[in-house]
Amino acid sequence: MYPCADSLEEGERLAILIGDKVVVFMRNHGVLVAVDSIARGYSMLYMLEQVCCTQIRVMSTGEKLLRISLQVIDPVQTPDEHDRHKGQYIPRGDEASARS
Numbered sequence: 001m002y003p004c005a006d007s008l009e010e011g012e013r014l015a016i017l018i019g020d021k022v023v024v025f026m027r028n029h030g031v032l033v034a035v036d037s038i039a040r041g042y043s044m045l046y047m048l049e050q051v052c053c054t055q056i057r058v059m060s061t062g063e064k065l066l067r068i069s070l071q072v073i074d075p076v077q078t079p080d081e082h083d084r085h086k087g088q089y090i091p092r093g094d095e096a097s098a099r100s
Contacts, residue, residue: 023048 014032018024023044024032031048033041058065 014024015034018032018034022034024034026032031045033044035041035044
């Protein structure tokens, strides 16, 4: 069993776990985000909740899920010019190699 996340040691363990990621789903504990501002963290968690709810609704249909193309994803990942809390989108894993 892991200790409560209120000690320096547990904070360091979580930092190692996160690595270069910004979102971690912790089984039976919720979601952890590590970003540069509270506003960006709130925005990210809000959007993550919306995406998860949408995924559950879509999966509940029982239909086969289709992958969304990069041509659809790219414009959505580009922050609006008026977004005060925009951050740089960093592709991860196989997604990064698919773009090169």
